[in-house]
Amino acid sequence: MCVIQGVIFDMDGVLIDAREWHYRALNQALGLFGLTIDRTAHEGEFDGLPTQDKLRRLTARYGLPESLHPLINELKQTYTLQEIWQHCWPDFQHQYALAQLRHHGYRVAVASNSIRASMETMLARAQLLPFLDFYLSNEDVSRGKPDPEIYHTAIRMLGLSPQACVVVEDNPHGIAAARASGAHVLAVSHPGDVSWARIHSFIQECEQTS
Numbered sequence: 001m002c003v004i005q006g007v008i009f010d011m012d013g014v015l016i017d018a019r020e021w022h023y024r025a026l027n028q029a030l031g032l033f034g035l036t037i038d039r040t041a042h043e044g045e046f047d048g049l050p051t052q053d054k055l056r057r058l059t060a061r062y063g064l065p066e067s068l069h070p071l072i073n074e075l076k077q078t079y080t081l082q083e084i085w086q087h088c089w090p091d092f093q094h095q096y097a098l099a100q101l102r103h104h105g106y107r108v109a110v111a112s113n114s115i116r117a118s119m120e121t122m123l124a125r126a127q128l129l130p131f132l133d134f135y136l137s138n139e140d141v142s143r144g145k146p147d148p149e150i151y152h153t154a155i156r157m158l159g160l161s162p163q164a165c166v167v168v169e170d171n172p173h174g175i176a177a178a179r180a181s182g183a184h185v186l187a188v189s190h191p192g193d194v195s196w197a198r199i200h201s202f203i204q205e206c207e208q209t210s
Helices: 020-029 037-045 051-063 066-087 092-103 116-125 149-156 170-181 197-209
Strands: 006-009 107-113 134-136 165-169 183-185
Touching: 006 149, 020 051, 020 066, 037 066, 051 066, 066 183, 092 107, 092 197, 107 149, 116 134, 134 149, 149 165, 149 170, 165 170, 165 197, 170 183, 183 197
Parallel strands: 006 107, 006 165, 107 134, 165 183
Antiparallel strands: none
């Protein structure tokens, strides 16, 4: 029987409903150069990837000049911060879930494909930072999700085995990374699915079936 000791959350689409913010911000930046990502492509391929990976795919598919990547990336991050300041607010359900995890002795971390500045701003405005042991961004690893590096790193920093960890994820790239790490994976479809009751129930299931 395994004993769960740590819970690692993705951020966008899990703890914070930011997926649309990233979509709008990147398209706002790309639109300056006559290019956009349509909704179907976003949901089927691009959602959850680091911006740099999205830009590389756009170069391969549409010939977006690589020389524009740094500028578009910088513009995208600026527009993302504007979205955060306009739309990011505390969610009691998530504050309660993380508070209960800490109260019951679990280690808690966040691992996201977002850059550190965006993560810090979102987590601070959502008032979730006090509940975390640490958070990892795509700047803390060499390969973003779907590569499992960020989850391997988080598990190692928690000082736990993969079997002692639960990862909460929402999109195919993140779920693939979490599963490849060897951790137990709680897949959700929306931040509203993330609650103390659901997480606690999943932890009990993991401990009973392992």
